[in-house]
Amino acid sequence: xxxxxxxxxxxxxxDSRTPxxxxxDEVGTSEGTVRNRxxxxxxxxxxERFTVTTRTGxxxxxxxxxxxxxxxxxxxxERMADWEEVDxxxxxxxxxxxxxxxxxxxxxxxxxLITDAREMDDVKSTKTRLILDERLG
Numbered sequence: 001x002x003x004x005x006x007x008x009x010x011x012x013x014x015d016s017r018t019p020x021x022x023x024x025d026e027v028g029t030s031e032g033t034v035r036n037r038x039x040x041x042x043x044x045x046x047x048e049r050f051t052v053t054t055r056t057g058x059x060x061x062x063x064x065x066x067x068x069x070x071x072x073x074x075x076x077x078e079r080m081a082d083w084e085e086v087d088x089x090x091x092x093x094x095x096x097x098x099x100x101x102x103x104x105x106x107x108x109x110x111x112x113l114i115t116d117a118r119e120m121d122d123v124k125s126t127k128t129r130l131i132l133d134e135r136l137g
Contacts, residue, residue, distance in 0.1 A: 001046060004029065009047070010036055016050040060104050060131040061110050061116060064096040071122040073097050075085075085113060096127070 007027040014034040027034070041047045067076055073091050077098055082087045088101040100117075104110045110128065117123050135136050 001041075004033075005037055005041060007045070008034055009083050012038070012047070012050075016102055044091070058105055059107055060101070060103050060134070062129045062131065063100040063102060063110075063114060064093075064127040064129070065098040065100065065117055066095065066124045067097045067122045069122055071097075076120065080117070083113065083116070085109060101131075 004027060008023055011026055012025045020031045020038070023034045024031045029034065040045065060070045065076075067073060067078075077089045077091055080086060080098065080100055081115040083100075083102075085104045086100050087103050088099075089100075091097065092099050100113070102110060102113055107130075110130075114126055114128055117126050
């Protein structure tokens, strides 16, 4: 991956729907070059997916989860990724093992997810942080 790829990714991170012609103008290359590089980055797994960020008026939160030492964190993460309100599941280093980023209709729905997590045998503890504001990088 070179500097041009990084510039293209920067534009796509801000708005993944940006037309290739606009990206080309912004980074100073042709539309065909942008299209080819995006396709290559998709094939190589550099771009994992295109996603939608919403402003639903819902309650967004990070639920930080610690699991027992002997637990397969990937398996727990995969189960939680299936929960409808979960936007992202991150496996992280540090005090916690998994972080869920959730988008729920209200705080009651956030609390239900916390309860669901705590009821899993492998989960040791949870901490929750409400997301008050977000900006795209």
